Amino acid sequence: MRRIALLTLWMVASVLATFAQVSYTFTTLDVPGSSFTRAHGINVQGDIVGLFATNGGHGFLLHKGTYSTIDFPGATFTSARGINSSGTITGGYVDSNGVNHGYILAGGTFASFDFPGATFTDAYGINNAGDIVGDYLDGAGADHGFLLKNGTFSSFDAPGAMNTGAKGVNDARTISGTGSSAGGVDSGFLLKNGSFSSIAFPGAVSTDVFKLSNTNQIVGFYTDTSGVIHGFTRTCAGYQTLDFRGSTLTRALGVNVLGSIVGDYVDASGHDHGFLARPSSELN
Numbered sequence: 001m002r003r004i005a006l007l008t009l010w011m012v013a014s015v016l017a018t019f020a021q022v023s024y025t026f027t028t029l030d031v032p033g034s035s036f037t038r039a040h041g042i043n044v045q046g047d048i049v050g051l052f053a054t055n056g057g058h059g060f061l062l063h064k065g066t067y068s069t070i071d072f073p074g075a076t077f078t079s080a081r082g083i084n085s086s087g088t089i090t091g092g093y094v095d096s097n098g099v100n101h102g103y104i105l106a107g108g109t110f111a112s113f114d115f116p117g118a119t120f121t122d123a124y125g126i127n128n129a130g131d132i133v134g135d136y137l138d139g140a141g142a143d144h145g146f147l148l149k150n151g152t153f154s155s156f157d158a159p160g161a162m163n164t165g166a167k168g169v170n171d172a173r174t175i176s177g178t179g180s181s182a183g184g185v186d187s188g189f190l191l192k193n194g195s196f197s198s199i200a201f202p203g204a205v206s207t208d209v210f211k212l213s214n215t216n217q218i219v220g221f222y223t224d225t226s227g228v229i230h231g232f233t234r235t236c237a238g239y240q241t242l243d244f245r246g247s248t249l250t251r252a253l254g255v256n257v258l259g260s261i262v263g264d265y266v267d268a269s270g271h272d273h274g275f276l277a278r279p280s281s282e283l284n
Contacts, residue, residue, distance in 0.1 A: 007013075022233075022279050024261070028242055029274030031060050031067050039262035039274035040081040041125075041254040047088055048254075048262055049080035050274055059091055072103050072110055080105075082126040082168075082254075083213075092122035102134055104149075107233035111258040115146050115153050124146075125176075125192065127209060133166035133175055135139050143179055145191075158189045159196055166191075168254075170213035178220075188220055201232050201239055211254045217263055219252035232262055244275055252277075 029048065030037045036053035036061075048062040049070070051261030059080030068082045072093035080091040089105040093112075100124035102113045114121045115136035123134035132148040136155075136222045143163035147154045158164045161179025168176040175191040176199075188199030188209030201207045204222035212218045218234040220243075230241035231252035245264035253263040261277040 009069045021240055022235075022259070022281075024277040024279055027113075027276045027278075028244075029062065029262075029276055036272045037274040038264040038272060039276065040079070041253065042260055042262045042276070043083045044085050044256050044258065045087075046256075046260065047083055047087065048274075049083045049091070050262070050264075051079040051081075052166065059068070059089075059182045062065070063086050070105065070148065072112070078103075081124045081127040082132070084126050084128045084130070086128065088126060088130065090123040090134075092134070097186065104130075104132065113148065115155070121146075122149060124166065126172070127169045127171050129171065133169045133177070135163075135165040135177075143155045143180075145175070147173075147175065156191060158191075160188070161187070167209065170212055170214045170216070172214070174212065174216065176209045176218060176220075178208045178210075188218075189217075199234070208251075210252065213255045213259070215259075216259045217255050217259060219255045219263070221263075231265075232263075233261060242277060244273075250275075 016172045029039050031052035034052040034054050039048050039050040046175035050060055052058055052060050057077040059078045061068045072078045075093040077094040080089050082090045092100055092102055094100050098120055100120045102121045104111050118136035120137035123132050125133045135143050135145055137143055143284045145156050145164040158179030162182050163180040166175050166177040178186050179190050180186050186206040186208045188207045190197045199209050201222035209220040221229050221231050223229050229249045231250040233240050244250050247265035249266040251263045252261050255261045259279040264272055264274050265270050
């Protein structure tokens with residue numbers, strides 16, 4: 001009887017493990033002429049935003065196969081990190097005095113914002129209601145997460161973390177992000193209705209959680225016991241590693257409701273590229 005029970009458990013575990021593995025088709029994303037490309041966000045239409053380097057750092061939008069540059073007026077550096085279904089973009093920029101601010105780009109118009117009293121503000125995620133999440137530094141240099149909702153900021157810190165960064169927010173206002181301990185170990189979290197839950201890739205030394213979709217699919221990256229960084233996704237079926245073939249490092253940074261994932265990878269020559277990973281279910 002015990003042997004049958006153990007065999008049944010093994011079969012169930014095998015089925016679940018098989019179900020959790022989704023087949024992805026990876027495509028490299030490189031802004032023409034850039035020395036560095038990183039994809040940060042993707043919306044349901046497949047529009048992708050991110051960061052590239054050519055004589056400084058610039059944001060980009062990839063729309064229907066065409067790249068366009070995003071630069072906050074007068075900025076020395078701009079990154080685009082989040083985009084919602086209406087095409088509204090959020091990210092961060094550095095002004096001529098070297099100060100980092102958050103911004104929103106809607107209908108071709110930029111607007112800057114800062115957490116009150118912060119010395120540094122950066123934005124990462126935006127949902128379809130226009131809620132924005134990110135992180136800020138207070139006067140003492142501590143890093144905190146924030147939610148900007150209907151023009152009002154709220155601050156939060158992951159339990160036990162010395163530093164907290166919010167990376168994504170979905171339409172249910174569930175927030176994803178990462179907290180860092182005093183020893184520098186990163187741990188992912190979800191914040192839903194005021195309650196935190198921990199996200200840790202099994203067996204990893206550290207886990208960084210970035211975006212989440214409206215189906216609660218999570219993406220991020222983890223460090224294994226050999227110090228290698230891998231991308232990952234987590235769905236209701238479990239965790240799955242995402243590695244761009246031949247890469248030395250892969251990070252999954254954005255996901256849409258269809259399960260398409262964007263991020264970046266480093267090739268064998270040490271060059272950083274963006275990527276798009278589309279699940280087989282979307283391609284069929």
